[in-house]
Amino acid sequence: MEQGKNILDIQSLHVSYDGTGILTDINLTLKANQTLAIIGESGAGKSSLALAIAGLCAGSATGKVLFRGNNLLTTSEAELRYIRGNDISLVFQNTDNALHPLYTITEQIAEAVKLHKHLDESSAYQLALQALADTGLTGSLATSYPHELSGGQQQRALIAMALVNSPEVLLLDEPTASLDPLTKQDITALLKQSAAGRAVIIITHDIATAAELADTVAVLYGGRIIETGPVGTVLEDPRHPYTRGLLRAYPNMTTVKDLQGIPGTMQHNLPGCPFQPRCTQRQSTCQDSVPELALIGGRKLACHRGGIVPVLHVTGLTKTWGQHQAIQNLTLTLYEGETLSIVGESGSGKTTLAKTIMGLTPPTTGDIHLNGIKITERNQDFYKQIQLVFQNPKEALSHRLTVCQLIKEPLDIQKIGSGTDRQTAVKKLLNEVELPADDAFLHKYPHQLSGGEAQRIVLARALALSPKILIADEPTSALDASIQAKVIKLLLNLQEKRGLAMLFITHDIALARKISDRLAVMKNGKIVEEGLTHLLIAAPTHQYTQKLLAVAARINWR
Structure with missing residues (x-):
């Protein structure tokens, strides 16, 4: 070919x-x-x-x-009857419906040979046996009825039937669906061998199969x-x-x-x-x-927007305190709906980066762009787009305000909606962060809240203006592992529903790997390594990243 x-x-x-x-x-x-994979959800x-x-x-x-x-x-x-099975072969998704229960698999494949090659019974039968042998079905398996074969063996029979007349085009509809991993591995290897020299289309929801073939x-x-x-x-x-x-x-x-x-x-x-x-x-x-x-x-x-869009772009950011450079010529990009974790030890500049982006401390040099627009001042529109979740929730909440007042305050400042609208929004936000919205809880003060509840209130308050970006500065460091897990799950759910982009700041690389799409490793005010989380975790190139991974939390037992 x-x-x-x-x-x-x-x-x-x-x-x-x-x-x-x-x-x-x-x-x-x-x-x-060429082998082309078509992937997507059912339907x-x-x-x-x-x-x-x-x-x-x-x-x-x-x-x-x-x-x-x-x-x-x-x-x-x-003409189509001649082309099908001869030039273009299709392996169906459902093996139960594709094989006739009253004939052995050799008889069924021989029938396809006779139809297209016009051979006598004996010659067609020998070609069918050879095709089955090529797919690993020999001896008594070749003369079995479909119900006597396992799912993987039935799939091999269908592949043999598709290949017996040496088609130019092979169509595979979910060829590894419902197979156990070991059988799937064998079938995938067989398909890879069968694809050689042919044009192949694989229809699948199995991304690993698409990647392999x-x-x-x-x-x-x-x-x-x-x-x-x-x-x-x-x-x-x-x-x-x-x-x-x-x-x-x-x-x-x-x-x-x-x-x-x-x-x-x-x-x-x-x-x-x-x-x-x-x-x-x-x-x-x-x-x-x-x-x-x-x-x-x-x-x-x-995509009208050219794909997943960058929502935050920081270039050449520097922050100097006297003789100390807390941030040194830092550049990063955060995309819509993703989580980029900034990891590093205390003093590496992570919190300074968060505060500088938010305008809580002015940068010495550098530019910050939100949705492609350069930020020259931190006005009300800026804070509608980006919010900061502080490390210590109890310090971030005024002890003089109730839960209702704390969550409603951003809406009051921005003059969004009527009083009734704001009250309704508060209850909706409480439901979203999985907290009660009854009067008793609405009238609680911060000192009456647990650490996990306080952190959820901080989240609800940050979400009140429907921002597209959250900067989370060590948001779970003061929480026990169980509450931390719940808050992390909540953050991921909110990201999924709202398309939130998160800049997640943490010293815990074990936690970062569970929440991040990408990782950026920060040391002495610089990003020393950055990449897709799974690749960076598997093969870190910088010595500092390797050191962080070496001391990351592990539960070992013998």
Whole structure:
């Protein structure tokens, strides 16, 4: 097969069932010796795409699926029957429905050989046995009925059936779904071997399988392709908020941060960007028009905002106290909805950084940008966008104010809403931070609160103005482990719901690895190492980072 030649060319494919759009404007190419993974949640339209390519779609399909220059959507059923199983093979998701219960697997594969190669019974049977042997099914297994085989063995039989006629294109619909890890490993190795020399499309929600088998990945959401590119580029550095959400929700052995979901549920046939009801960085444009799939940063991306946006950008920041430089020419960027942890020992400049960004102490030099706009003064609009959660909640709360007054105060200062509106907002915020909103609790004073309750009140107060950025300065250092875990879980839930970007300051690198998307290691006022949390934890390059990891909390027993 000629390297680089287009085998499949999908142009403006639309699929609908009973008038309901399932796939919209799908444009993909598949080259020889290329493996393309299509990933996304259930209901995204992945299986419908595979069925449309194979000419098995039960709905209405328009556009073009070009194979050898012929549009499979307008090809006659007789021609499609020849192409399916001979030139294009599909491995179905559900093995129970794909294999006939009354025939042995060898008989079923031999039938596919006879249909396409017009061989006699004996020759077809021998080819079927060889195909099964190539997938590891020999002896009595080859002459078994489907119900006599395990799930993994049935999957091998389907792969043998798909490969027996040496197709150019292999379509794999959830080929490792419901398999145990060891069987999945074996099937993945078999698929990798089977993909050699072919054009392959893998339909899967299993990101690890996509990463293992594919060289290119396309992310499908609400029937549209929203991000596509080299598998390493997309999965290592996702730029669409949905792709990032998928990776945050996927458990694997490289995960260090706690799992997070994606708020809301998928909907189809919406105006504008299909992801906008669930997107925490949406703008009015996102609701009005569909973003084009454009080349951005080494991949194609469909996002009006060009992907996940930076909300805080600090450049060349310096803070000098007399002869002491607490911060030295520091630069960092915080993106929408992410957590960037600043870790380092006491005296490294972490709290000074937080106070300088917030304007509690003026910088000596440097610039701070919020949402791309340079900050020249800390006015009321600034504090609507960014809030600070202090280290010691009892010191951050006025002892003269009740819980209600403490949470309502930012709304009073900004003159937001009526008195009744503010009272309602206070109760909603208390519910959001999982505290009671009854009159008895509303009238408590800080000295009547536990440490965990006080910290939640500080959070509720910080969230009152609906900021997009939280700077959390050692927010759990004074709490016991159980309360700390609850506060951290609360922060992650709030981040998920609101799209909060968090600059999380801590000396505890073990804690930082559980909450962070990225880590920045700070020493003597400088960031000495920065990167994705799982990569930095696994392979730190700076000696100071290695030292912090060496002394991080561990529970060891023999």
